[in-house]
Amino acid sequence: MSSAHPGGDPARRPSDPPQHRSADPGPGPASGPAPASSQAPDPWPASGPGPTSGQAPESGTGSTPGQAPASGTGPTSGQAPASGQAPASGPAPARRGLVRRFRALPLRSRLALLVATAVAVAVAAVAVACWFVTREQLEDQLDDSLRNAKMDNAALRDLLSSCLSGGQLPAQEFPGQYTVQIVAANGDYCTAPNTTPVPARPSDVAVAAGRRADALHTTENDAGKEMRVYTRKLPPVVGSGQANDDLAVSVARPLGEIDAPLSTLAWVLALVGGIGVLGAGAAGLWVARAGLRPVDELTEAVEHVARTEDLTVRIPVDGEDEIARLSHSFNSMAAQLASSRDRQAQLIADAGHELRTPLTSLRTNVELLARSDDTGRQIPAEDRKALMASVKAQMTELAALIGDLQELARPDAAQPGPLQVVALHEITRTALRRARLRGPELTITEDLAPWYVRAEPAALERAIVNVLDNAVKFSPPRAAIDVTLHRGELTVRDRGPGIPAEELPHVFERFWRSPSARQLPGSGLGLSIVARTVHQAGGTIALRRPPDGGPGTVATLTLPGAPTPPPGG
Secondary structure, three states: OEOOOOOOOOOOOOOOOOEOOOOOOOOOOOOOOOOOOOOOOOOOOOOOOOOOEEEOOOOOOOOOOOOOOOOOOOOOOOOOOHHHOOOOOOOHHHHHHHHHHHHHOOHHHHHHHHHHHHHHHHHHHHHHHHHHHHHHHHHHHHHHHHHOOOOOHHHHHHHHHHHHOOOOOOOOOOOOOOEEEEEEOOOEEEEOOOOOOOOOOHHHHHHHOOOOOEEEEEEEOOOOOEEEEEEEEOOOOOOOOOOOOOEEEEEEEEOHHHHHHHHHHHHHHHHHHHHHHHHHHHHHHHHHHHHOHHHHHHHHHHHHHHHHOOOOOOOOOOOOOHHHHHHHHHHHHHHHHHHHHHHHHHHHHHHHHHHHHHHHHHHHHHHHHHHHHHHOOOOOHHHHHHHHHHHHHHHHHHHHHHHHHHHHHOOOOOOOOOOEEEEHHHHHHHHHHHHHHHOOOOEEEEEEOOOEEEEOHHHHHHHHHHHHHHHHHHOOOOOEEEEEEEOOEEEEEOOOOOOOHHHHHHOOOOOOOOHHHOOOOOOOOHHHHHHHHHHHOOOEEEEEOOOOOOOOOEEEEEOOOEOOOOOOO
């Protein structure tokens, strides 16, 4: 900041206004010289070739004549008012463009850029803090050196004598970088020889007048160099013949003594910070590449699957981090997709195999009937009746097979029909009536305790019918079937040939049929539909040998529920 001080005598004081780093001093009691009637006598004459002397700038003066006022000026003539200008485009579009370009970068480049930016911000903060702390310490050291400066009384006495004689008496030069000058209470100042004068500030004059104990400030000398100035009362000088009440001594050192090390420190910090940012960017790029290598492998695997439909690809899983979990999830997904595709292919193959036999038989019978009508050769009534019965049975078998296929074609994750509170014992009684019609020669006993469950009524009834149909189909003539329901456990015991132990794990597979039952009607889908329905209702199903060691098989369905319906159910 600059402040203008009009000069006095051009032969004694500089006329150019000094430049200051600190704020302009405001007017005050010590801001200017006192009136002529009350001024202290001039301690040294104005002429003579002695040391340089001058007067502190006066305060409260106006601006230079002819100079335009600094404030209150209106707009230049011919200039358009600000309100008529077109609005400039704001920084929002540019910011959005930068964000889009950043998001368009590869992930590893974004990570490296973020790491480099974070390190740059941290390094810049540390460097700026280090620079400011160092500057404060150097300034404190410079101030301490000014306060503790030891000046020879003889040199001060010679300087004072030279100033009082108007330069007719010689003065000694002060050693070192110090600039020493004497300031009077009326604002005059006298500088040691071979040094550039430093204009006295109002605070220096206040020290000379006794209104302040000392003063410390930064100003510029007549050569434009910034100086750090410390002013205190002039100590007693023996033999000078002059009272020291109205005099002060100023000691100054150039700020360049600390500016040069600070400049060097700034360059060093900038260089080290730049190297650190570049190293952080390179390290971030390397870390991003190493960390994203599993993601690259996963991407390559997904692209390979999309390109070749090869679901046997697996990604090695190493560790337990997020990338390992992602790889494990991909492997599980690929395995599930492969299994689903295999089941789908197996379902199509098994369905084609199961449909071939009834379709072939149905075609043969229909062709035989058509040939009889075409040739006019009548088929005996009994044979024709048998052919029609066979056609009806095969059509019934095809309809049942198609219904089973439609049921199994529904994905496991599909939502079942509406769940209702149903009476399991009532559904079982309905299924038993149908089973007795299919096996009238069998003895079917029942012991059903009330039990209510939440399930899809139609699907649950079909599952129980399938279990009872199996028991009827494999039971010998005039055999007994026992059906019991106690606390949600439905047990169906038949007296058929039973299932070998090695075949029990396969009974719920689609289209699986025991070798001993391949001549019997059926598609091998009944028990798989039963298992699916029971699992959707939250229950379990199991087949086992009878506990008493007798013939037959025991099918057990367990469904959660209660012996009484829920309120409002």
